[in-house]
Amino acid sequence: MPVRHRRFVQVTAVAAVLLAGGVAAPAASSAAPAPAAAVADRVLRVYNNNIENLVTNNSDGSCTRISGPDHLTSMLVDDAGRTGTSGVVAPDILIVQQVRGTGQASAYADQLSAKFGYPAGTYKAIVVWDDPEPWGSTHRCDDQSLGDLKKKQTNAIVYNTQRLSLASGDISKYWSAGWLKPGTSYNNGAGCTLYKPPNNDDGSTNEWKWKRTSAIAARFTIKATGTSVFVATMHLPQENRQSACAGDGDKGIGGTGIHLGADATTLLNASTIRIVGIDANRTGIPASTLSAYGMTGYGTAATNGSSKIDYLFVRGTVQPSPIGHTVPTTKSNHLALYSFIAF
Numbered sequence: 001m002p003v004r005h006r007r008f009v010q011v012t013a014v015a016a017v018l019l020a021g022g023v024a025a026p027a028a029s030s031a032a033p034a035p036a037a038a039v040a041d042r043v044l045r046v047y048n049n050n051i052e053n054l055v056t057n058n059s060d061g062s063c064t065r066i067s068g069p070d071h072l073t074s075m076l077v078d079d080a081g082r083t084g085t086s087g088v089v090a091p092d093i094l095i096v097q098q099v100r101g102t103g104q105a106s107a108y109a110d111q112l113s114a115k116f117g118y119p120a121g122t123y124k125a126i127v128v129w130d131d132p133e134p135w136g137s138t139h140r141c142d143d144q145s146l147g148d149l150k151k152k153q154t155n156a157i158v159y160n161t162q163r164l165s166l167a168s169g170d171i172s173k174y175w176s177a178g179w180l181k182p183g184t185s186y187n188n189g190a191g192c193t194l195y196k197p198p199n200n201d202d203g204s205t206n207e208w209k210w211k212r213t214s215a216i217a218a219r220f221t222i223k224a225t226g227t228s229v230f231v232a233t234m235h236l237p238q239e240n241r242q243s244a245c246a247g248d249g250d251k252g253i254g255g256t257g258i259h260l261g262a263d264a265t266t267l268l269n270a271s272t273i274r275i276v277g278i279d280a281n282r283t284g285i286p287a288s289t290l291s292a293y294g295m296t297g298y299g300t301a302a303t304n305g306s307s308k309i310d311y312l313f314v315r316g317t318v319q320p321s322p323i324g325h326t327v328p329t330t331k332s333n334h335l336a337l338y339s340f341i342a343f
Contacts, residue, residue, distance in 0.1 A: 004209070006225075013250070015020070015276025015329065016021060017269070018146055019283075020094070026298065033099065036129040038124070038241070039051040040140065040343055041089070041145045042224075042225075042342060043089075043162075043319070043340050043341065043342055043343070044092050044093070044222065044229065044233075044324070044340070044342075044343055045089060045090075045092050045271065045338070045341075046089045046091070046092065046093045046094075046095070046231075046275055046278030046312075046314070046334065046338060046339050046340075046341060046342050047076070047091055047093070047094050047095065047266050047336050047338045048094075048095040048096075048233075048275075048278075048310065048311075048312045048331060048337045048338070049075060049096055049097075049332055049334060049335075050095070050097040050098050050279040050310060050332060050333075050334040050339070051071060051094075051097070051098060051099065051108075051332050051334075052098050052150070052332050052333050053069055053098055053099065053100055053104070053138075053149050053150045053152075053153065053212070054066045054067070054068060054104070054108075054149075054332075055146050055150050056331065056332060056333050057139075057140050057141065057333055061140065061142045062141070062142050062143065063139075063140070063142070063143060063146040064142035064146075065146060065149070065197075066261075066331045066332070067111075068098075068107060068108045068111035068112075068263065069111050069114075069115060070331055071330075071331050071332065072111065072112055072115055073115075074327070074329050074330050074331040075327045075329070075330045075331075075336035076088050076091060076315065077323070077327055077338060079113060079319070079340070080322055081321055081322045081323035082165055083326075083327065083329050088167050088263055090112075090115075090116040090160060090164050091112075091160065092159065092160045092164060093157065093160070093164070093229075093231055093275065093309035094157070094158040094159075094160050094235065095157055095213060095231060095232075095275070095277030095312075096108075096156050096157075096158065096231045096249045096277075097148075097234075097235040097277075097278075097279045098153045098154075098212065098235065099153070099154060099155070099156050100104075100132045100152040100153070100154070101129060101130055101132055101142055101154055102125075102127050102130045102240065102253070102338050103131075103247035105113055105125040105127045105156045106125060106294040107127045107160065108125070108158065109124060109158050109181040109298060110123070111120070111219040111263065116135075118162070121161075122160065122161055122162055122291070123158055123159065123160055123161070123207055124158070124159060124161055124166075125156050125157065125158045125159075125168075126157045126159075126171060126216060126218055127154060127155075127156045127216075128154045128155050128156070128174050128211075128214045128215070128216045128233075129154040129211050129214060129282060132152050132153060132154045132208060132212070132225060133152070133207075133208035133211065134148075134151035134152050134208060135151060135153075135201075135205065135206050135207065135208045135211075135212075135331050136150070136151055136167070136209065137205060139151065141246040141295075145288075146175075150208060151199065152237075153211070153212035153222040154211060154212060154214065155214065155215065155216065155234070156233060157218060157231050157235040158234050159215070159218075159220060159231075162194075162220060162223075163223060163224070163290040164220040164221065164222060164229070165220065165221045165223055165225065166218060166219075166221070167219075169337050170218055170220070170264075171216070171217075171218045171233075172216055172217040172218065172261060172263035172264040172267055173216075173261065173263045174214045174215060174216050174261070175214070175215050175216075175249075175259075175260075175262075175263070175307045176195055176210070176213065176214060176215075177194075177195045177210075177215065177234070177235070177236050177237055177245075177257070178193065178194055178195060178236075178245035178246040178248075178252065178257060178259065179192070179193065179194075179199075179236075179240065179245050179248045179252060180192055180193075180238040180239050180242075180243040180245050181193060181194035181199055182231045182239075186243045188251070189244070189245065189249055189250060189251035189255075190249050191243075191249075192243070192246065192247065192248065192249055192250055192251065193245070193247070193248055194243035194247050194248060195210045195213055195237055195245075196208070196210050196214075199207060203206070204230075205333050205334070210336070211247065211271065212235060213234075213235050213236060213237050214233070215232060215233060215234040215235070215261065215264070216233060216264075217230065217232035217233075217260070217263070217264035217267055217268070217276075218230075218231055219267040219268075219270060221233075221272050222343060225343060227272050227273060227343050228267045228271040228272050228275075228308070229271060229272070229273040229274075229275065230231075230267055230270075230271035230274045230275060231233065231275045231276075231277075232260065232268075232275070232276045233245070233336075234254070234258070234276065234277070234278040234279070234280075235278070235279045235281075236257050236258070236278070236279065236280050236281050236282065237281060238281050238343060239281075240280060240281045240282045241282050241309070242282050242285070243258050244256055244257040244259060244282065246259035247259060253289055253290065253292075254281065254285075254286065254289045256285045256289055256291075257280060257282060258278065258280060258285075272315075272316075273308075273314075273315060273316040273341060273343065274294060274313075274314065274315035274316070275295075275312070275313070275314050275315075275316075275339075275341075276290060276295065276312070276313040276314075277310075277311075277312050277337070278311050278312075279308070279309060279310050279311075279334065280309055280310070280311055281309050282309060283307050283308055283309060285297070285311055287300075287343040288315075289311075289313070290313045293315065294313045294315040294328070295312075295313040295314055295316075296313065296314060296318075297311055297312065297313050298312050298313075298314060298318060298321070298325040298337065299311070299312055299324060299325040299326045299336065300324055300326070301324050301326040301328075301335070302335075303326065303334050303335040304333060304334050304335075305333075310334050310335070310337060312337040312338070312339055313341050314341060316339075316342070316343070317341060317342040317343075318340065318342075319340040319341075319342065321337075321338070321339075325337055325339060
């Protein structure tokens, strides 16, 4: 079997200048570094969502496939928390969990570019695993073809290159989640291990399930101001709901199962704005959990049925939200969280 690996996805950029009204392009020496509107807009728009491979599970055992454009329309909001209005501005960062790999992340990024009339490649994606191995069986879909679309799972960060730059050295190595392997005694965290081989699932069906919980982070720079922005995407195992685990004998920050890898922590400490988006598969995680890093949690409503298991932590000046930073119309089994951050 070929070795899979994480990779930084560069969606092919189109090097084109859009000229209005046939006006000739200015000489290179007089060209402005960025459009005036982009510089004037001092708000960083951030979303977090487990997009469930763009296949939702219904209560009757059926599944529904969702297009990327429909999903984006269902979760992107204006300043009043409304979807589908002329006030919806192109986002800067989408933190997503449960994508199939490079192919789906690239297509999703290009669909986002097209939605706002940008050239293909305006949005790029960082993906933990390029092409993760499949795991599981039906994934609770009575149509196996839809269940098959959920068999490959990894996590990604999609970002707007018009507003953000990223140096190659500012992407962390992936880090593994913690878990309590079934049949292991918890003992206040003593039974916890890192969720990766040799402590992965038994049997071939779920052998590669651990890859869906691999996390990654990056440190971006806002082009207009030089402000540094840390972003991490995380997805913890279902076992974290009952037994918080972050690593070997480790319950995680505040007993939540959350932890940050060493590379990620270095990038975080060097960043002014800090953002962590996570499907923690655990209820009751306080907004103050990452306060040691200067971050506060946003969004108090349930995100998955009657449970709140998704979290968005931010260090920065976050605008108030009339809908509590949670988008109820999201076309996923998880509701999207968002924060609009002044810089």
